[in-house]
Amino acid sequence: MLIELKDIRREYTVGGEVVRALDGVSIGIAKGEWVAIIGQSGSGKSTLMNVIGCLDTPTSGSYRLNGKDVARMDDDELAGIRNREIGFIFQNFQLLPRETSLANVELPLVYRGVSARERRARAIDALKKVRLENRMTHKPTELSGGQRQRVAIARALAGEPSLLLADEPTGNLDSATGEEIVRLFEELHQAGHTLVLVTHEPRLAARCPRAIRLSDGQVVGDGPGAEVAWQGVARP
Amino acid sequence: MSLRVDLVEGSRIALKSLASHRLRTALTTVGIGIGVATLLAILGITQGLDSSFEKQLAGLGSNSLYVQKDPWIVMGDWWRYRGRRNLTWAHYQAVRAQCVRCEAVSASISQRGDVDFLDRALSLVELQGVTPEELSVGAWTVTAGRFITDADDLNRTKVVVIGADVADALFPDGAQPLGASIRVAGRPFTVVGVLGRKGRLLDQSQDLTVLLPFHAMSALFPRRWSLAIGVQVKSSDEVAAAEDELVGLLRRVRQTPPGADDDFTINKPEMLSSTYQQLTGALYGVAVGIGFITLLVGGIGIMNIMLVSVRERTREIGIRRALGATKRTIITQFVLEATLVSAVGGAIGTLVGLGGARLVSLVTPLAATVRPGTVFFGIGFAALVGLVFGIWPAARAANLDPVEALRDE
Numbered sequence: 242m243l244i245e246l247k248d249i250r251r252e253y254t255v256g257g258e259v260v261r262a263l264d265g266v267s268i269g270i271a272k273g274e275w276v277a278i279i280g281q282s283g284s285g286k287s288t289l290m291n292v293i294g295c296l297d298t299p300t301s302g303s304y305r306l307n308g309k310d311v312a313r314m315d316d317d318e319l320a321g322i323r324n325r326e327i328g329f330i331f332q333n334f335q336l337l338p339r340e341t342s343l344a345n346v347e348l349p350l351v352y353r354g355v356s357a358r359e360r361r362a363r364a365i366d367a368l369k370k371v372r373l374e375n376r377m378t379h380k381p382t383e384l385s386g387g388q389r390q391r392v393a394i395a396r397a398l399a400g401e402p403s404l405l406l407a408d409e410p411t412g413n414l415d416s417a418t419g420e421e422i423v424r425l426f427e428e429l430h431q432a433g434h435t436l437v438l439v440t441h442e443p444r445l446a447a448r449c450p451r452a453i454r455l456s457d458g459q460v461v462g463d464g465p466g467a468e469v470a471w472q473g474v475a476r477p
Numbered sequence: 478m479s480l481r482v483d484l485v486e487g488s489r490i491a492l493k494s495l496a497s498h499r500l501r502t503a504l505t506t507v508g509i510g511i512g513v514a515t516l517l518a519i520l521g522i523t524q525g526l527d528s529s530f531e532k533q534l535a536g537l538g539s540n541s542l543y544v545q546k547d548p549w550i551v552m553g554d555w556w557r558y559r560g561r562r563n564l565t566w567a568h569y570q571a572v573r574a575q576c577v578r579c580e581a582v583s584a585s586i587s588q589r590g591d592v593d594f595l596d597r598a599l600s601l602v603e604l605q606g607v608t609p610e611e612l613s614v615g616a617w618t619v620t621a622g623r624f625i626t627d628a629d630d631l632n633r634t635k636v637v638v639i640g641a642d643v644a645d646a647l648f649p650d651g652a653q654p655l656g657a658s659i660r661v662a663g664r665p666f667t668v669v670g671v672l673g674r675k676g677r678l679l680d681q682s683q684d685l686t687v688l689l690p691f692h693a694m695s696a697l698f699p700r701r702w703s704l705a706i707g708v709q710v711k712s713s714d715e716v717a718a719a720e721d722e723l724v725g726l727l728r729r730v731r732q733t734p735p736g737a738d739d740d741f742t743i744n745k746p747e748m749l750s751s752t753y754q755q756l757t758g759a760l761y762g763v764a765v766g767i768g769f770i771t772l773l774v775g776g777i778g779i780m781n782i783m784l785v786s787v788r789e790r791t792r793e794i795g796i797r798r799a800l801g802a803t804k805r806t807i808i809t810q811f812v813l814e815a816t817l818v819s820a821v822g823g824a825i826g827t828l829v830g831l832g833g834a835r836l837v838s839l840v841t842p843l844a845a846t847v848r849p850g851t852v853f854f855g856i857g858f859a860a861l862v863g864l865v866f867g868i869w870p871a872a873r874a875a876n877l878d879p880v881e882a883l884r885d886e
Contacts, residue, residue, distance in 0.1 A: 296879050317803045326803020335796045335883060339497060352801035354482045396800075435693060 242305075243403060244270040246294060250301035251288050251458075263299065264452035266306055270437065272390035272403070275430040277446035277466055278439045280455035287408070289455065290439045294327055295319045295407045307403050321352065326351050328397025328446045332355040332409035334389045338368040342368065343377040367399040368392075371425060387418035394425060398434075411445060423448055430436045446470035483809040491814035494786070506822040508778035511825025511863065513855045514769030514833060520851055523761050526779060530753055540580075540713050541614050541636020543744040544572070544706040544723060550752045561740045563703035563732065569608075570728045572706055578719040583610035583707040584691055586699060592687055594647040594659040603686040604661060614707035617688075618673030622655045625670075629690040633644030636693075637661060640671035640686035661687055662697055662771035678749075693730060716745075772858070775822065776866040783815050783870035794874050795882025811874050815867025816860050823859025826854050 251263040251419050262285045270276055280286040289295035292304065295311055298319070304312040306437040311322055329335070329351075336345045346364040355363070381389050390410060397405050407426070411419030423445065430450075432437055438449060445454045452469035454462035462469040495502045497727060546561045557641060569584040576582060587605040593597060610886075611617065612624045619638070629636055639647070639654060648654040654668045666689065674684040695702060710719040722744055788796070831852070 293878050294799075296883075305485060317805075320798065320801050320803045329799050330773070331883070335792070335799070337793055337796060339493065349800045351482070351486055352797075352806065354479055 242269045243307055245273045245305040249304045250297045259446055261458050266460055268449055268453060273433055273434055274451060275449050277449040279402040279446040279452055284455040286439050286455045287460035290408055295322045326403050328400060328405045328412050329386060330393050330397050330407035332412040334393045336389060336392055338381050339405040341378050341380055345392055345394045346399050355461055364399050367395040371395045371461040385423055386414050390422055405436045409440055443470040450461045484807050486809040487575050487813040488812050491817050494814055502818060505782045505818050507779055509775035509819045509859050511824050512772030512775040513823045513859050514830035517830025518833040519764045519768050522837055524848060530826040538563035538708040540716060542708045545742055545744055546703045548742040549744045549748060564706060564741060568730055569704055569706050575726055578715050578721060579708045580709055580711045581610040581613045581709040583607045583614040584704045585611055586694055586702045586704055590657060590662045591801030592661050597647050599646055604687060604858035606689050606691040608691050611707060614709045619752040620673045621671050622670030625688060625690050630692055633692045633696055634690060635666045636669045637666040638672055639668055640684040640689040641674040642684040643684050643687055644671045653805050692857060698832045743822055754804055773783055776862040779815050779819060779863055780866040780870060783867055787870050787874040791882050791885040794877055798879035808871045812864060812867045816863040819863025820856055820860040821857040
């Protein structure tokens with residue numbers, strides 16, 4: 242198993258009241274899988290994404306990523322895990338506005354201490370995979386939304402992480418561009434990448450071979466995407 | 478990730494960030510620059526004052542001591558010096574005959590008086606009756622003619638050796654002073670020598686002077702003189718020993734009772750410099766304090782701008798953290814940025830400060846000099862200010878929660 246979550250709980254104290262964002266979540270995801278995590282807003286899917294992405298640590302429970310127990314790691318170790326094991330793809334792209342596409346894609350490699358020459362070669366490779374090799378010197382403001390998200394995907398790929406973690410990757414895109422990005426995910430899946438995609442859109446989750454439905458911080462469904470995606474939701 | 482990578486990448490980001498906020502960077506730089514410029518100008522003037530004073534002191538003659546009734550500088554209990562017995566010719570002769578560590582021993586007496594030649598008159602000239610040894614004890618040089626000789630003193634010859642200022646005033650336009658008969662306190666004296674220029678000491682000219690044979694002077698102004706016995710010590714490491722020797726010798730000759738305080742003083746050029754340092758030390762303290770306060774204000778400016786910068790770039794910090802930047806990496810990035818702005822400000826301030834010190838030395842009689850080390854001090858100190866005031870904003874940046882930071886609009 243690439244991801245092993247066991248009885249994960251995450252509690253916040255908001256205004257003196259304890260909020261249980263995750264209430265005993267246990268999930269296993271194998272290498273090469275493409276999994277959607279679907280749920281309404283407030284279902285805990287964003288918290289789950291932050292825990293899986295090592296941006297947040299659970300209050301209790303165990304989390305093994307690629308064989309490493311990450312639930313008890315300190316801040317510096319988590320930064321290292323994020324850098325090597327995870328490629329983030331965010332809804333609003335999260336690119337550095339003043340840097341070129343190439344520099345943005347190189348960033349995870351900078352923090353890994355890769356030499357400038359190798360960094361550049363690998364960033365160019367990654368940009369080729371998303372078919373943006375002719376936009377390398379453009380800054381994010383000079384790119385369309387779809388192109389920006391492809392730069393972000395290239396950045397996630399550049400570090401060759403064991404997991405690609407996408408948070409509403411088509412949320413800020415029109416449907417045609419969104420479709421383009423989903424196709425890209427299909428290609429990446431076929432190439433053997435492990436993909437976890439967090440979304441509230443059944444239509445998107447239905448495209449995934451497997452979907453996990455979250456409600457009130459608990460897993461309420463886990464199965465083929467086409468089935469779980471529409472669980473409890475009226476099909477249009 | 479290694480510290481080297483942190484530093485290289487941090488500098489690159491810092492430069493980029495500074496370049497993209499030119500006005501802000503420039504204003505922050507000015508703040509620090511003013512601080513450094515103030516500090517450097519003050520240091521320059523201070524160093525200038527010190528070195529000009531050292532030069533003045535050198536004119537007093539190295540290894541020279543002056544035994545006198547009263548100290549040169551009296552601070553506080555002046556009444557302790559009342560009723561002291563005069564130093565007489567006999568005391569001078571005793572020192573001259575017995576002092577083993579003394580290379581040369583002179584006697585001198587002095588008072589202010591008028592000097593005139595033809596229609597030119599000078600008043601308040603320092604008239605000094607001296608023995609021939611005063612040439613080496615007082616570190617005088619003779620540029621024309623000769624100094625006072627033993628024969629002059631023995632015969633009470635009416636001759637004078639004149640200081641450079643007197644020569645300039647009485648014999649302008651290259652007139653020949655040697656052999657001229659000038660009037661000192663209304664009596665005619667023949668000029669036999671001209672002294673080399675010594676310069677000013679504590680804003681008083683040492684060259685507005687006329688030297689007479691000792692006994693000619695005492696005949697001109699008959700009274701109970703107390704002498705200044707000038708001593709040139711054989712070598713500079715024997716000065717303290719010579720002092721002890723002189724005290725013992727004079728107490729014995731003057732039959733000072735055991736247990737009583739010395740009723741004479743041994744004056745040294747160092748006394749002037751220590752008094753000078755006492756007087757000016759407090760002044761410098763205040764001036765340097767002002768410079769530091771200005772730098773402090775500049776530092777607070779840096780801190781303020783860094784806090785704004787951290788606030789503005791919260792999302793960037795979130796992105797960097799998500800992609801694997803450690804807290805140390807973020808701290809390094811922001812501290813470098815603060816240090817860089819300050820160092821640039823320091824460099825500019827150094828130029829302005831040096832210019833200011835130079836300007837002061839051009840328009841005022843103060844000679845402002847800046848030692849080369851001071852320049853590095855200026856830039857280094859500014860960078861240190863940036864480092865210190867940049868740490869807190871940088872730590873705030875590093876301690877942001879990545880999840881919250883990514884959500885920042």
